[in-house]
Amino acid sequence: MIEIKNKQIIIDGKPELLMCGEIHYFRLDREEWQDRIDKLKAAGCNAVATYVPWLCHEPEEGRIDLEGKTRPELDLTGFIDLCAENDLYFFLRPGPFIMAEMKNEGIPHWVIDKHPEIVPLTWNGGKTRAKTLDYTAPAFLLETKKWYAAVMKVAATRLHTNGGNIIAVQLDNEIGMLSWVSNSPDLTDNVLQDFSGWLKERYTPEEILVRYPFDLDDEEERKAGIRSPDEAYSAELHYDLGYFMRFRFARYVAILREFSEEFGVSDIPFVVNIHGTGGGRGLMFPIGISQLYESYTQAPGYLSGSDIYFGDLTMETFQDLYLINGFMDAVHNKDQPLTSVEFNCGDGNFGNNFSGRMDPSASDFKTRMCIAQGNRLLNYYLFTGGRNYRMEKSYNDGNDRIAHTGERHGFAAPVSPEGELNYTFPRMARSIQTMMAVSNKLAVMNEERDDVAFAFIPDYYMTESRYDNSDKMAAIYQNIQVNRAAGAWENMARAMLISGYRFGSVDIQNKSITPEDTPVLALASARYLHVSVQKKLVDYIQNGGGLLLYGEVPTYDMEGNPCTILADAIGIQSIKNTNADLEYKLSVYADGWAKPRPEIRLHKAQTMDVRDAEPLFKVYGTDEICGFEKSTGKGRVVIVSCAYTCDPDFFKKALEKLGARVSLSHDCKYHGLFMTSTAHDGEKFIHILNLDGFDKEFHVYENGNALFGGYKLQLQSKDGVMLPVNVAFDEVTIAYSTAEVMKAGPGSFEFRLTQSEDRIAFVTTRDVAPSQDYRIEKTGDKTIVISNKHAKVDDKLTISFY
Structure with a gap:
């Protein structure tokens, strides 16, 4: 079956x-x-x-x-x-x-x-x-x-x-x-x-x-x-x-x-x-x-x-x-x-x-x-x-x-x-x-996910065929394609992942969205958006949801008819869309809590007439607002209506103000680490990828508490690890390990070492068999095996029990 x-x-x-x-x-x-x-x-x-x-x-x-x-x-x-x-x-x-x-x-x-x-x-x-x-x-x-x-x-x-x-x-x-x-x-x-x-x-x-x-x-x-x-x-x-x-x-x-x-x-x-x-x-x-x-x-x-x-x-x-x-x-x-x-x-x-x-x-x-x-x-x-x-x-x-x-x-x-x-x-x-x-x-x-989801709108991708002689559809296509992915993925989504956020997605076109299920929503928005979806977003914000909108505040429905339901509910009005060109070097400077970020060059911005809001970004030379934070009903919105760059600290602060905080984090000073976790009934794996071509050292924290016994991890260049936390195998539980499990039982484990000195903490009534490949320490209820082998020299370790 x-x-x-x-x-x-x-x-x-x-x-x-x-x-x-x-x-x-x-x-x-x-x-x-x-x-x-x-x-x-x-x-x-x-x-x-x-x-x-x-x-x-x-x-x-x-x-x-x-x-x-x-x-x-x-x-x-x-x-x-x-x-x-x-x-x-x-x-x-x-x-x-x-x-x-x-x-x-x-x-x-x-x-x-x-x-x-x-x-x-x-x-x-x-x-x-x-x-x-x-x-x-x-x-x-x-x-x-x-x-x-x-x-x-x-x-x-x-x-x-x-x-x-x-x-x-x-x-x-x-x-x-x-x-x-x-x-x-x-x-x-x-x-x-x-x-x-x-x-x-x-x-x-x-x-x-x-x-x-x-x-x-x-x-x-x-x-x-x-x-x-x-x-x-x-x-x-x-x-x-x-x-x-x-x-x-x-x-x-x-x-x-x-x-x-x-x-x-x-x-x-x-x-x-x-x-x-x-x-x-x-x-x-x-x-x-x-x-x-x-x-x-x-x-x-x-x-x-x-x-x-x-x-x-x-x-x-x-x-x-x-x-x-x-x-x-x-x-x-x-x-x-x-x-x-x-x-x-x-x-x-x-x-x-x-x-x-x-x-x-x-x-x-x-x-x-x-x-x-x-x-x-x-x-x-x-x-x-x-x-x-x-x-x-x-x-x-x-x-x-x-x-x-x-x-x-x-x-x-x-x-x-x-x-x-x-x-x-x-x-x-x-x-x-x-x-x-x-x-x-x-x-x-x-x-495991944090309190934020990325919005998905299927009709933003209904671009598989277009009549070549239609200028109207060309304009709609172009705007949707510019705003649905590319910059939104490379700036907002990448910044969220770099900051440590783990998030799923919500089909806001076909399914319901509530603050209870999705406390914060990240939305890549184009100039065009369905009437029904705009209404759904208004209800979501009014009922206490937090919306991070990146791209353009919609002013039309999907067929090109004027529609400002979302903008009206937030209390804003689009002034104009400005694009950089050979003669105009569009620049944006930070304001409000986004200060003191430096002024940066961007290729486009939608400027807004906004009242009762905290401006975050303004266009140099006109001081027109193209980014702000504002309360709406029981909820809040952070609107970034310009092609703002991948700034992890900015997007993290924006999401925190909307109510979403990072639970799994690290202290590596370099970006280029992807990290998430999977869990079931108290058992967990921490998944980490070092996307760069150089080694990195860092601690891993969950809700501020150091994992892996507070031990600093060393992740080799272009390497990935899946590290167990409280994972049980019959009579033996791995409380934590800096090495990957390659074979489990019966009576022994095979690991792939990842560190210069790996540490594997067991909770068990059984004794670890001695070996010249490792030494054994007792700490409370844990038996800690410390490898004597450097992972870059020999990454295989077998631990037996009796």
């Missing part, structure tokens, strides 16, 4: 932490399967994941081979069974779309040739610039159902619930991504007809006429009016089309689930993966959340999974990953845990030209942060490379292979196409093994 409950994945009554590796069986000779599985197990993984390429298994209509009759490497049944023989769980990803650099994104050529009407048209009636298809076209669904009938027949008898090892099935892959990245929404005749029906259910006939001055029932008018919209209704169409696409994607996912269950696959999690990271950043990832959150929250039994394609986790990017996890959690149902189903690993050499060169810390740091924030499944993608064989039929496409990366595939993987381990493998394996050593603890722990 597999349950999704309390943000946990529970298998046969036991909460599990699933660490998967993606192995593409179809890109390896069958004789190589066991070798790659051995390497996956050596890395510490307990599960295998793979796509199932429809393109390969049914190259000709009606000739489906899932047992390797045509090619040995296509024996999906044999591969799943081999993984079961190796005591590995299995995560099945059957498409129909799989991407994975496959031709047609994994769709057989014959499907497209047979049903040309499913190839989307888009803006102005042009062909889409991506290899996508109309998901909900009847012909496509008919062919997909046949594919699911075959692949689910294989899966059904191998489900964990039927005694097998399959514990999850992904439905399609990165739904909506191809349309987004090409700015080519699916606007086939079928989609337009469905959209018209959806509009009629959403609006009255009179409302439709106001929004759309053409006849939706006239097929030609409908095509012209939607594919080539007039400027007068471009904003209305943008949002209606975005909402419809969410509905359409959710319906598609529900249909795929119906197919799966019809063919015997049920009572396991169905996974929907979210796309959006790229270029080493996560600024656009919430676009994927916006597109798909209705798909995986529509009913019980779904999991959402992130695609994490960061490079190194550094001071530039660490807040991106932290926010991504928070935003995913914000839209989840109460039982849904975080997962990542494409967790990028390896060296970043995607182009086979040595252009990536990730640091060995990359996958380690991302693993540690994701596990600390509650991810219960990570799928390392791509764990091993392979080869793209030539198809039997020639398509005159340049190489006739199944994919467009040439003969070899997976150049960046920690295991090469030839099976060699690259330099990233040992560090990746160490982090996986560290998590799995205490997986029973981590599988139930949740991140």
